[in-house]
Amino acid sequence: MEKKILLTERDMPTQWYNIVADMPNKPLPPLHPATKLPVGPDDLAPLFPMELIKQEVAAEQYIDIPEEVQQAYRIxxxxxxxxxxxxxxxxxxxxxxxxxxxxxxxxxSHKPNTAIPQAYYNKQEGVKRIITETGAGQWGTALSFACSQFGIDCEVYMVRISFDQKPYRKILMNTFGATVYSSPTNQTQAGRNALAANANTPGSLGLAISEAIEVAISDEQTKYALGSVLNHVLLHQTxxxxxxxxxxxxxxxxxxxxxxxxxxxxxxxxxxxxxxxxxxxxxxxxxxxxxxxxxxxxxxxxxxxxxxxxxxxxxxxxxxxxxxxxxxxxxxxxxxxxxxxxxxxxxxxxxxxxxxxxxxxxxxxxxxxxxxxxxxxxxxxxxxxxxxxxxxxxxxxxxxxxxxxxxxxxxxxxxxxxxxxxxxxxxxxxxxxxxxxxxxxxxxxxxxxxx
Amino acid sequence: MEKKILLTERDMPTQWYNIVADMPNKPLPPLHPATKLPVGPDDLAPLFPMELIKQEVAAEQYIDIPEEVQQAYRIxxxxxxxxxxxxxxxxxxxxxxxxxxxxxxxxxSHKPNTAIPQAYYNKQEGVKRIITETGAGQWGTALSFACSQFGIDCEVYMVRISFDQKPYRKILMNTFGATVYSSPTNQTQAGRNALAANANTPGSLGLAISEAIEVAISDEQTKYALGSVLNHVLLHQTxxxxxxxxxxxxxxxxxxxxxxxxxxxxxxxxxxxxxxxxxxxxxxxxxxxxxxxxxxxxxxxxxxxxxxxxxxxxxxxxxxxxxxxxxxxxxxxxxxxxxxxxxxxxxxxxxxxxxxxxxxxxxxxxxxxxxxxxxxxxxxxxxxxxxxxxxxxxxxxxxxxxxxxxxxxxxxxxxxxxxxxxxxxxxxxxxxxxxxxxxxxxxxxxxxxxx
CATH class of the missing domain: 3.40.50.1100 (Rossmann fold)
Structure with a gap:
């Protein structure tokens, strides 16, 4: 018996598996906080490229992995x-x-499995810069690498306590070419609010997300990326x-x-x-x-x-x-x-x-x-x-x-x-x-x- | 074309390659510093188990890798x-x-390729404790892991400047169960000499080797291990x-x-x-x-x-x-x-x-x-x-x-x-x-x- 069971690159999956197709009860829709009505693609368009928005609501059981993404996976x-x-x-x-x-x-970690396709689809749709947040630093590192593969600028809002306690993670992101900020910053309203309330706040992932979203929606050639939670992220990890x-x-x-x-x-x-x-x-x-x-x-x-x-x-x-x-x-x-x-x-x-x-x-x-x-x-x-x-x-x-x-x-x-x-x-x-x-x-x- | 060319565990070499057999000019012998005569196995016996001493002077082209070592390599x-x-x-x-x-x-790094057989041969010959030195920490980490695999105590003299600058390496060794000292220590004559000459010395690899050897030869159930330089170490890396x-x-x-x-x-x-x-x-x-x-x-x-x-x-x-x-x-x-x-x-x-x-x-x-x-x-x-x-x-x-x-x-x-x-x-x-x-x-x- 071999201790390690290895696959060849030819054995790699060529499709992502979308569990929504098989779920007995389909997930409830995301709602707009003001109207409490289901959000549509247009609501998400300032944040994500259209192909990822489509995947977010996809109903088919399998979705093809683009050849360029498969190529990058092979790294x-x-x-x-x-x-x-x-x-x-x-x-x-x-x-x-x-x-x-x-x-x-x-x-x-597993994070590049979704960072690579997210950077790819952004590149396909002409995005020049991707903004994200990171807590412990795994996701920020993964997106930094993915952006360097596809020639996109990457900026990461890193929760301050991790920024201070995990300098190696920050340096890794720098090595892959990303700019890293200690969140909260005074570059966003969310950040300024947090600093005004408590100048010594250690930050939080939720706050860093707020900052990243605020920057992303302020510029048309900039999009946002999330490393977990959303349907398309889970899809990529399959x-x-x-x-x-x-x-x-x-x-x-x-x-x-x-x-x-x-x-x-x-x-x-x-x-x-x-x-x-x-x-x-x-x-x-x-x-x-x-x-x-x-x-x-x-x-x-x-x-x-x-x-x-x-x-x-x-x-x-x-x-x-x-x-x-x-x-x-x-x-x-x-x-x-x-x-x-x-x-x-x-x-x-x-x-x-x-x-x-x-x-x-x-x-x-x-x-x-x-x-x-x-x-x-x-x-x-x-x-x-x-x-x-x-x-x-x-x-x-x-x-x-x-x-x-x-x-x-x-x-x-x-x-x-x-x-x-x-x-x-x-x-x-x-x-x-x-x-x-x-x-x-x-x-x-x-x-x-x-x- | 696959990007990564993988072997199965069945493809792994079962012998180490000893270049001495093929060298047109054989290496000159190590000399005893006092007599300037070639050192024999007995001179090295306080430091190394006999099987490694034999490998140090081996002339045959290939040397079998023990089954237990192959097993550990498969990790x-x-x-x-x-x-x-x-x-x-x-x-x-x-x-x-x-x-x-x-x-x-x-x-x-590549260091466990020799740490594993070194720990194995020591275990075979009843050694209870292995002492070594480490500079940047790679070798100490490898030996710590190898000793934990074979149930041998491991003590590492780590060059002080690395001990201070590379805390992660020290923690890795601790995680694998090793004891790590900042070298020079006051537990050895070599260390005390160095500290007397300069209490703030950053240490050096050569000095850490001196300390490790000094401790190893003072106890019969303790041996020394070196992570490079020697013939048997190079042999294992092949x-x-x-x-x-x-x-x-x-x-x-x-x-x-x-x-x-x-x-x-x-x-x-x-x-x-x-x-x-x-x-x-x-x-x-x-x-x-x-x-x-x-x-x-x-x-x-x-x-x-x-x-x-x-x-x-x-x-x-x-x-x-x-x-x-x-x-x-x-x-x-x-x-x-x-x-x-x-x-x-x-x-x-x-x-x-x-x-x-x-x-x-x-x-x-x-x-x-x-x-x-x-x-x-x-x-x-x-x-x-x-x-x-x-x-x-x-x-x-x-x-x-x-x-x-x-x-x-x-x-x-x-x-x-x-x-x-x-x-x-x-x-x-x-x-x-x-x-x-x-x-x-x-x-x-x-x-x-x-x-």
Whole structure:
């Protein structure tokens, strides 16, 4: 048995899988916050190129991946599927554990899977500059790289606390040619408001989104790009799960359980949607989204219409949310600190097609260090959430005396996040839970937004 | 054509290639500094397990890779060979450029190729603890990982300036379970001497080697490990070139030029030795070792007997050297700041079988940024030296109106070295050359050591 199951470039998927076609209940439409009517393509045109807007509302089951995008994917795709033989040994389990490893990409995570097509479609439609925000820095790095591939200027609003704490991420973006701002800036109204309210604010992802959108809509040749949450972003990520399915076919195995962390939803969707297609058709596969206990939108949030950003610049989206004014605890998995879950993942959870688990960060780091020693890859703190859930499922299987086949998404490596591990070793990390009252306070503010 | 030429695990080499068998002039023996007589196995026994000592003096052309080592290699090997199509486009060249990418390993460089067998042989012979030194941190990380795989304690003496400037590297080693000291320490005589002479010394690789050796010989169950220079280290790295040859066979190409950076020599040897086998047999392939202009042992050093460390604890080795008391300029490619070149590479250079080039660091970083934007991998500063030479060869081929096939070793990624890129962008990096007088002063001190 080979430890790594590799595909050739000829085996790569040539289409993205659109789960909307197979969902028993279709997602509710995004609404205009003023009229509470469904937003149309024209409402989104200042932000996104038309081809991405079409994908956002597409109903067909498969959408062709343009040849130029496939070409750029080949810089690092297909990614390996790896049998975690050493982790199995360390856990003393008879379960089979496989992981899809997305850390071999230019930015070290799954994010370039959507950055590349987004830059491509913008280029096709004559866009000269793309503005985005980034929290921990993964998305900003991915878009910087993608823009450098297609010759588009890239500007990134990076949440101030990450800008200060993660200088390596900023330098990576600079290396790929992007300009990076510490958000909030005084270049936008949203930024000036935030600075006026608190000059020392650490910033937030929602605020950085507000700034990026404000700049993007002010200039016709400039567009905006989002690294998660939206339907077209999740669509692009399905190359992950499609590859994994083909790779598992070579082994003769099919997963009983599919696990991935969930921040906005693109990582989880990327791996799980091609397997959910089978589940909808009757295959008994469990798909588990893992969120940090300090930002528990799936397990403690409510399914409601809410904004995607802090300022309320986006359409209203129907999702599991903690409220757009919710401030997650300052944990080290920055990519999971987002108040809501994507519309598609939210609908699937509502319909019982996926499961959700919340895990505290100490348990996640413990699992990550175990994994690093066994498998030789130091995971990104976000990825540790998936690994911690794998450990839980392995223990459960042991108690039940059964052997499961488990697949998880190792969505990125931790080379640029080592400070988080230092804090863990130094005992500086803490678990954090919000009280029900704290959570209810923010969520109840959403009542006024409902149609 | 696939961009990435992948091998399966079944295609991996099962033997290491020992170039000594094919060298027209065999390497001169290491000498005991007191007697000036060749050192025997017993002299080395306090430092290394016997199986590695045997490999150090082996004469056979191929040496079997133990099954357990092959198993551990499969965690990340075989590594990809990649056609640098985007770099070719960026350079506007008709040359074919291929790179072997060793950055997918647990530590992000080629170093685990020797760390794994070294840990394995130590384990076989009952060793409980391995001591080593590390400069930039690549070797220490690799050995930490290898020791965690085989259940051996690992202690690393890390050059103080790197310990302070590269905290991420230290944390990586901690994550793999190693103990890391800032060298010089007051735990060794060598360290105390250095601190007495200058309490604020930044440390040096030669000094850290002295400390590690001192600790290793003081305890029977403890051995020492070296990450480059020695014959057995170079031997283990030949998996790189053997894989690359097989991968190139699939393309139908054979390189006109093989390029790799040279610090101690293991990276260069790893890629080039299997091709030098062909060259010795008549194939017209040029193998070019690239060193930093600020540490020019190959281009401006002298072929003499010299110590491997600062204190003079090692046997005398016949090599191109700048003198063991030479202090290289403080450039960012820490892995290339070593005063001498391995015995094997030195003999091959003396015999005209390989070439050497020295390049300044600004040219190297310029090439590295170009590569990152094109190919999506930010190279380690050491690796940039190889890329800079590729650019030179491409330009030369353009002038001559010919198209060459060039292969280079991208020995590691730069995710943990981003501070170096920041310094480059900020204009803080400088070129540096030593005058002939400066170089002669240190080298002339070696006369007394010659047999």
């Amino acid at each position: 690092w795709r297909p990614t390996p599927l790896i049998r975690a033989t050493n982790l199995e040994k360390a856990l003393g389990t008879t379960c089979k554990i496989y992981y899809k490893y997305e850390g071999t990409s230019p930015s070290g 190359v992950i799960g499609q590859e994994a399915k083909k790779q598992l076919e070579y082994t003769g195995d099919y997963p009983d359980i599919v696990i991935a962390p969930l921040g906005g939803g693109s990582n989880f969707a990327g791996l799980s949607f091609p397997f959910l297609k089978d589940k909808i058709a009757g295959q008994p596969v469990r798909c588990i989204a893992v969120e940090p206990a300090s930002c528990p939108k799936l397990t403690k949030g409510k399914f409601m219409y809410d904004f995607g950003d802090t300022q309320g610049y986006t359409p209203l989206l129907p999702m599991y949310t903690l409220g757009h004014t919710f401030t997650p605890a300052a944990i080290h998995a920055g990519g999971l600190r987002y108040h809501g879950a994507s519309v598609l993942c939210s609908q699937l959870l509502k319909d019982g097609l996926i499961e959700a688990q919340a895990i505290q960060q100490l348990e996640c780091f413990e699992a990550g260090v175990l994994f690093a020693k066994a498998e030789g890859i130091v995971p990104a703190p976000e990825a540790n959430h998936g690994i911690a859930q794998v450990v839980r499922e392995v223990n459960k299987a042991k108690e039940e005396g059964v052997a499961k086949t488990i697949l998880f998404n190792l969505c990125g490596h931790g080379f640029v996040d080592m400070a988080a591990y230092q804090d863990y070793f130094d005992g500086k990390l803490q678990n954090h839970s919000f009280t029900d009252e704290e959570l209810t306070a923010e969520i109840s503010k959403l009542e006024a937004l409902q149609p | 990340w090997r075989p590594t990809p060979l990649i056609r640098a199509t985007n770099l070719e486009k960026a350079l506007g060249t008709t040359c074919k450029i291929y790179y072997k990418y060793e950055g997918t390993s647990p530590s992000g 998996v790189i070139g053997q894989e690359a040859k097989k991968q190139l066979e699939y393309t139908g190409d054979y390189p006109d030029i093989v390029i790799a950076p040279l610090g101690g020599g293991s990276n260069f040897a790893g890629l080039s030795f299997p091709f030098l086998k062909d060259k010795i047999a008549g194939q017209p392939v040029r193998c070019i070792a690239v060193e930093p202009a600020s540490c020019p042992k190959l281009t401006k050093g002298k072929f003499m007997y010299d110590f491997g460390d600062t204190q003079g604890y090692t046997p005398l080795l016949p090599m191109y050297t700048l003198g063991h008391t030479f202090t290289p300029a403080a450039i960012h490619a820490g892995g290339l700041r070593y005063h001498g070149a391995s015995v094997l590479c030195s003999q091959l250079l003396k015999d005209g079988l390989i070439e050497a080039q020295a390049i300044q660091q600004l040219e190297c970083f310029e090439a590295g940024v170009l590569f990152a934007k094109a190919e999506g991998i930010v190279p380690a500063p050491e690796a940039n030296h190889g890329i800079a030479q590729v650019v030179r060869e491409v330009n030369k081929a353009k002038e001559e109106g010919v198209a060459k096939t060039i292969l280079f070793n991208l020995c590691g990624h730069g995710f943990v070295d981003m501070a170096a890129y920041q310094d480059y962008f900020d204009g803080k990096l400088q070129n540096h050359s030593f005058t002939d007088e400066e170089l002669t002063a240190e080298i002339s001190k070696l006369e007394a050591l010659q047999p």
